[in-house]
Amino acid sequence: MRLMVELILLVAGVLGAGQAPDGTAIVRGRVVNAVTGKPLRGVTVRFTPPFESNRYRPPKRIATSDAGGSFELTALIAGEYSVSASPAGDYLEARFGQRAAGGGGRSLHVVDQARLDITLGAWPAARLSGRVIDEQGRRVVDARLILVTRHGGTVDSAATDDRGEYEFARLAPGDYAVGVPINLTSRTIKSASPPRAPGAYEPAFQPYLLDRAGRTILTTYGAPLPPPARDGQPSVYITSFYGAGGFGDARYIELVAGQSRGGVDVVLRDRPARRVSGVATTPTGPVPGIVLVLSTDERTPWYVSDQITATASADGSFVFVGVPDGSYRLTAYKRNPPFTEVSFAGAAPMIAQDDYVMGDKDVLHASLPFTVTGDQDGVDVFLQPGTPIGGRIILQDGTTPAFGNQPPRFTLLSTQDGRFSRTAPYIEIAPDGTFSGHARPGSYVLDASGQVRGWSFTAARANGMAVEGRTIEVGDTPVALELTYSRGVTALRGYVSDTRGSLTRDASILVFPTDETTWDADGAANVIRYELPRRVAFDIPGLMTGDYYVVAIDETAGLVSRVPAGLRSLVPLATPVRIEPGEPVTVNLVMRDRPGR
């Protein structure tokens, strides 16, 4: 009962004010080096209230530390604040309540007339620097490096200067790999592309190669093109990581707090650029918008592998202007709308951003192993439409669905790697709940989260068989799907307390399906949910029917990785819950310390 009273008071403290009142609280504090205790001066300290949609929130406030590292904020409005400071120099962002370098913060609870004294300890940051050179020892200018952690994802990017030097700064302790991923893009040129006289607007010049037929150019992202060999044979750089070779051979560098590690030189490998050309067709002949992709190691995440793409002309002809020899998988898809063609301003190619994609109704696709050894013409690539998927939504009360212009949405997430994200299933859902579309053969995870007009997904049948878990296999034969929806919405609610029983908003709340196969699916972000902003009381609507884990973690000593390995480490701390439409599921959680690394 005491908990509930405290909960109401806390909520009232945040929401009570309808108009901007003048604050009465004073917060004093110091910003210091978390290791040595040395005061840090001239540091901007930010007090940020949590976002509460559609409610009045106190303003963000800023203070600056003086020569003794001290700061003071007067007339502070009562409320919850996250407090952070970013000292100049090699320090990580300091957060109030942080227990270790790189950890999250706690919120500061400020009441009217409060006189608070806080200390913000900033952890010394690590840095990592070096050069990018090629195999001939030439420095590479304007190379773009990425920094990768062992547990997933890119954490930062940097570029080399005119001396070939780079630096990654403000790093939390951890293991890092560094490399230069290369994208090679062959794109068609506008049929009549008159080079305009250079005018007031000139795009930045980037080097490019023109195919001998004059209809395609090769541009590169990641590093400029290397000089050609003496005989004029062009070459290209390929994705290279510190420690020789590609991402698979990358050497991880362990950095501790405050460490400055230099001499991490990345050697860019260059290879002769081969020409690969041919025609891409479909059962109905050539179609506009075909894009071909050559990818290397299938286990390598897309963001650290060579990305080699070519756009085909409307007649299906394509040229990869420069491809290094090697073994690839050649995939193809139809982009709708097609990429715009390259035009020129003076001598500089102009390529549109092309970020508007509608998806391909037919899910045309091709995938075949492909080996490049020297120039190769006459390559035929045949794109097949996806397997037809049809079916209907059944309402459990036996009524006929009439969803109007808001039918429920569901998606099929590929469990294969991201190279196939371009051929995502395309399914159209009619107001009467019938649907049809196509999907490339493979394994999918059904995502039918969200609810429409009070109906929620409860069960699925594929070709007359009940779907266990969420996995749906698509082969070469058409798939008939029946999705059953029941009256009612889903909700997962509760509040979080610390081990002493006091309510807290300092936990990160994670909800993820018990079925591990969903953790890695392309677009898994949809099935792994976490609660932001962090609140005392959480309320997560629209989860898909099924079994989940829910856990509240204290991340002040370091953040928990959302990749499968990180989720697996949370399972022993988590509470299993079954989500079904109807009454909201209520789970009160105790904040747990994050699992050791």
Next chain:
Amino acid sequence: MIVATAALAIGLGQAAAVVEGRVLDDRGVPLAGASVVLAGGAPPGVHPAMTTEDGSFTVAGLAPATYTLTIAKAGYPTIEYGQPRPGSRGTLLELKSGQALTLELRLPRGAAISGQIVDEYGNGAAGQRVIVLRSTPTGWSQLRNRYVTPSPRGDFRLYGLAAGTYRLVALSRDAPNESALSAEGVSVSVSAGDEHEGVTLLALSASKTTSVTLNPVGGTPEQLRYPRTELRRPGAERAQFPYGTRNPDGSITFSGVPAGSYKAIVLAGGLWGAVDIVVDGEHASTIPIPMNRAGRMRGRVVFAGTSPPPRRLSLHLVASDLDGIVTGESNSLAQVGGDGTFTIPTIPGRFLLRIVGGSPDGTWRLASAVHAEIDFADAPLTIDRVEIADVVVTLTDETTVVEGSVQLASGAPANGRVVLLYPADPRQRTRNSRRIDSAVTTLDGKYEIRGLPAGQYAMAVLDELDREALKDPAALAALTPLATLTLTPGKTTTQNVTVKW
């Protein structure tokens, strides 16, 4: 294969030309991996090559025609063949049938400027960026894609700069780019390959910020549902805070507002409110904004001409100076009715009238907009009353045309030059004047400017155009006109000029 393909594009009886040679830096060192691109020809196209280890290149299969030649390499400024100085345009290369041209090209090394941003304690300052301005004939111009984010210790390095004079300014994260123009900064002159170290830039300390809540007083909730709100520094063209967060009670909150003076503006549903406020950076303040009913301007449109009237025509008011309630296009837009009459909602200020539409190909153009003997197509009309009537807007279907060519003293066409026309009479050089227009010369040096109002104009030719700088009448006054011309409706005026570079 290369020759066979190229031959298709080359006319019968003509032989392909070849351009070959070497690229050296300013010291005569051969450069590997430099792009050499010829652009132009007939049919038009681009013809790139890249230099090998010894700096040599070959571009074959060129149709006899004129081309630009561009040389580029990462870490070096991009240059054009024949350009007399960095940043200016080059000359064209004319290739004859079967010609084999050998060129020794120079690509000067880029210069580098490095240094540190420090705070008032002499510590390296983070959270700032360095804006780079280059000295041009029309004043300081900001280099596009040339801002630098320093390291956490405040260190920065700019490289690949062409020889010239630069001004470096440190700006805080939330300061708009334009504010660099008025900041003092540090000026540095560099030549090719220079390594200019040790530039110290002083960071402005982060100012105290607080929140400001505007509370519109007067007007119905319906009228106030979709407010356009902003906080603008006095004299600034753009709002520092272009929109706030609307609260459930209808008030609007701006967060993180630094101490200083602002104009707080609310425009909504036929209402306007504007209050000058001072923010102390410490106390959250709620400011009542009395809302006023918008006025109206009524009048009629006269079509002086024989072309069929446009199907759709709108009129709107554009602010002529920076100290009014709005600084650019106002919300004052009105469609002209079938009988030629219009009613434009108005707010107080000094405005010019502009048209939108006038048929798809722009047949109809604004000739004049007259009220009380003021033609506010050119001279601002002060709106200080609720009701302004009997405005006569005259449109004309006759247009002026200026065309001609720009050439070098040698007689060669000067491509890529900016031809600028502006009023000969300094009094007409107002902000948002409709009497300023420009065109870029084509590869054969030709230009054309259509649709300027009749009158007397001065003409200048520039290397590059900085539209922001030209908004300042002082920048126009600093130009040296190459010609003065009188434009007459329905007539084409030809003006050829010769430039030195």
